[in-house]
Amino acid sequence: MTGRGPAAPRPAGAVRRREGGDPARAVVIGGGIAGTTAALALADAGVRTTLLEARPRLGGLAFSLERDGLPADNGQHVFMRCCTAYRRLLRRLDAERLTRLQPRLDVPVLDASRPGAPRTGRLRRVAAPAPLHLAPALAGYPHLSPVERAGAVRAALAMRRLDPGDPALDRQTFADWLRRQGQSPRAVAALWDLVGVATLNAPAERASLALAVKVFRTGLLGRADAADIGIATAPLGAIHHDAAGQALRRAGVEVLLRTPARGIRPADPAGAGAAGAAEALAAPALPGGGPGDPSRHLVLLDDRALEADVVVLAVPPERAAALLPPGALVEPERLRAFRPAPIVNLHVRYDRPVLDLPMFAALGTRVQWVFNRTRLAAAGGRGTAAGADDGGQYLAVSQSAATEDVDLPLRELRERYLPELARLLPRARAARVTDFFVTRERAATFAPDLGVARLRPPARTRVPGLLLAGAWTATGWPATMEGAARSGEAAAGAALDALDRRGGQWRPSIDRKVAA
Numbered sequence: 001m002t003g004r005g006p007a008a009p010r011p012a013g014a015v016r017r018r019e020g021g022d023p024a025r026a027v028v029i030g031g032g033i034a035g036t037t038a039a040l041a042l043a044d045a046g047v048r049t050t051l052l053e054a055r056p057r058l059g060g061l062a063f064s065l066e067r068d069g070l071p072a073d074n075g076q077h078v079f080m081r082c083c084t085a086y087r088r089l090l091r092r093l094d095a096e097r098l099t100r101l102q103p104r105l106d107v108p109v110l111d112a113s114r115p116g117a118p119r120t121g122r123l124r125r126v127a128a129p130a131p132l133h134l135a136p137a138l139a140g141y142p143h144l145s146p147v148e149r150a151g152a153v154r155a156a157l158a159m160r161r162l163d164p165g166d167p168a169l170d171r172q173t174f175a176d177w178l179r180r181q182g183q184s185p186r187a188v189a190a191l192w193d194l195v196g197v198a199t200l201n202a203p204a205e206r207a208s209l210a211l212a213v214k215v216f217r218t219g220l221l222g223r224a225d226a227a228d229i230g231i232a233t234a235p236l237g238a239i240h241h242d243a244a245g246q247a248l249r250r251a252g253v254e255v256l257l258r259t260p261a262r263g264i265r266p267a268d269p270a271g272a273g274a275a276g277a278a279e280a281l282a283a284p285a286l287p288g289g290g291p292g293d294p295s296r297h298l299v300l301l302d303d304r305a306l307e308a309d310v311v312v313l314a315v316p317p318e319r320a321a322a323l324l325p326p327g328a329l330v331e332p333e334r335l336r337a338f339r340p341a342p343i344v345n346l347h348v349r350y351d352r353p354v355l356d357l358p359m360f361a362a363l364g365t366r367v368q369w370v371f372n373r374t375r376l377a378a379a380g381g382r383g384t385a386a387g388a389d390d391g392g393q394y395l396a397v398s399q400s401a402a403t404e405d406v407d408l409p410l411r412e413l414r415e416r417y418l419p420e421l422a423r424l425l426p427r428a429r430a431a432r433v434t435d436f437f438v439t440r441e442r443a444a445t446f447a448p449d450l451g452v453a454r455l456r457p458p459a460r461t462r463v464p465g466l467l468l469a470g471a472w473t474a475t476g477w478p479a480t481m482e483g484a485a486r487s488g489e490a491a492a493g494a495a496l497d498a499l500d501r502r503g504g505q506w507r508p509s510i511d512r513k514v515a516a
């Protein structure tokens with residue numbers, strides 16, 4: 001993270017002003033988690049902020065849909081206690097109450113490779129400092145042999161000595177490193193990939209060691225409570241559209257939905273720049289030269305242009321590449337080099353309860369993680385809204401790194417997965433499936449490929465006051481809600497720094513005397 005931390009909500013009426021007395025203005029482009037975080041931080045610091053979102057809803061990649069009255073998410077999302085920026089955002093949205101955070105990490109792991117009932121292990125922590133907090137779980141983990149368990153402990157201790165920021169780690173795969181640590185294919189499947197595929201969206205064979213070290217060191221080898229799992233008990237849309245929209249509007253942010261930005265250009269110093277998008281698009285490149293004032297920006301819309309002192313561009317990388325003015329990045333083509341990685345969710349409704357656990361991870365089957373949406377919604381006081389109204393149960397099966405599945409027809413996915421769920425859940429064998437549908441996100445995350453760290457730009461561009469945000473920017477985290485929230489905080493901090501640095505144009509402190 002760069003720049004300052006998030007600002008505390010401003011006192012009512014505090015406005016950040018330019019030298020001439022006009023309020024400082026920001027435009028944030030993109031209403032996903034990164035853009036929402038940035039817009040709130042800017043508004044909280046007294047900057048008049050407009051948030052542009054191309055779609056009719058906020059939330060970006062974290063959203064909900066409705067199917068025959070059943071609220072469903074585009075994909076199951078989880079976070080961890082160590083996701084401090086994301087949890088800050090939840091609090092800022094007054095939406096923590098729409099989530100549940102485990103008091104202590106506890107993940108049941110069902111192994112379906114043997115005939116009969118699956119064997120259950122548990123990855124749960126005890127009240128001890130890291131890394132001892134996981135020692136009893138590992139010692140009793142039935143999916144590894146005693147030799148494999150001892151080997152896993154040795155590898156974990158070796159990983160604690162690696163620095164995720166070391167560029168050399170981004171040039172080797174996680175799998176190569178695990179092999180060098182003597183990890184068996186079984187240990188990779190039953191332990192490292194179990195966590196790694198879900199968090200990195202790639203198996204160890206295709207994941208950069210740098211990102212893997214980031215995940216394991218932060219989540220499992222740092223603070224003992226870091227990996228306690230948090231899950232929304234409400235639909236994602238209730239948090240990232242409804243609560244976000246309310247918080248933004250309460251903070252005074254102007255939220256414009258269905259409003260795509262078409263370009264960013266320097267503002268005309270004579271003030272005529274807002275006249276038309278076509279003329280502005282034809283303006284010469286930044287920085288320097290040409291008629292534009294590089295200290296202010298024009299954000300071009302379909303029918304007009306908005307003038308701003310700072311702009312935060314919080315859209316996916318290929319969109320950012322198209323919107324950035326020439327010269328804003330040294331190597332803008334890098335933004336087009338991110339490879340997308342898919343996640344597929346299978347939504348299954350049974351006519352009766354088939355699972356008591358709130359969630360589990362699976363081995364010995366193609367099923368990865370299963371979430372009991374009915375039980376999770378009941379934990380949040382919304383039992384009837386999640387498939388329990390007819391006495392049934394609604395499960396979401398989350399499949400990361402789903403390259404094989406993402407283009408399969410619904411019927412084939414049904415044939416592929418329902419027998420596997422029946423293998424894992426004995427009660428599902430006698431149950432009737434009342435609905436089965438699929439959500440496919442082809443670009444759920446960027447692929448954590450070797451060398452991906454080199455593609456990820458920091459918040460600051462070469463144009464003063466034009467900042468980048470998004471889970472794909474240089475946060476050090478894989479593409480996650482935490483990465484997105486961190487990037488939003490970083491971009492807002494850098495935008496405020498840019499305002500402060502404009503020699504004499506800005507009053508460095510919030511002017512509390514003038515009403516918004």
Ligand SMILES: Cc1cc2nc3c(=O)[nH]c(=O)nc-3n(C[C@H](O)[C@H](O)[C@H](O)COP(=O)(O)OP(=O)(O)OC[C@H]3O[C@@H](n4cnc5c(N)ncnc54)[C@H](O)[C@@H]3O)c2cc1C
Nearest residue numbers: 030032033034054060061075077078261444470471480481
């Ligand atoms: C199925 C699935 C499961 C996932 N699971 C997890 C998980 O368990 N845990 C986790 O932490 N993360 C998970 N993620 C990743 C997480 O959702 C993303 O990393 C995060 O939401 C990205 O947020 P963002 O703001 O960076 O980008 P985005 O969400 O992509 O937001 C960008 C926004 O910009 C808008 N936009 C684009 N172009 C323009 C334009 N020209 N003008 C205006 N607006 C524009 C888009 O419409 C979009 O709303 C998952 C993602 C998916 C899809």
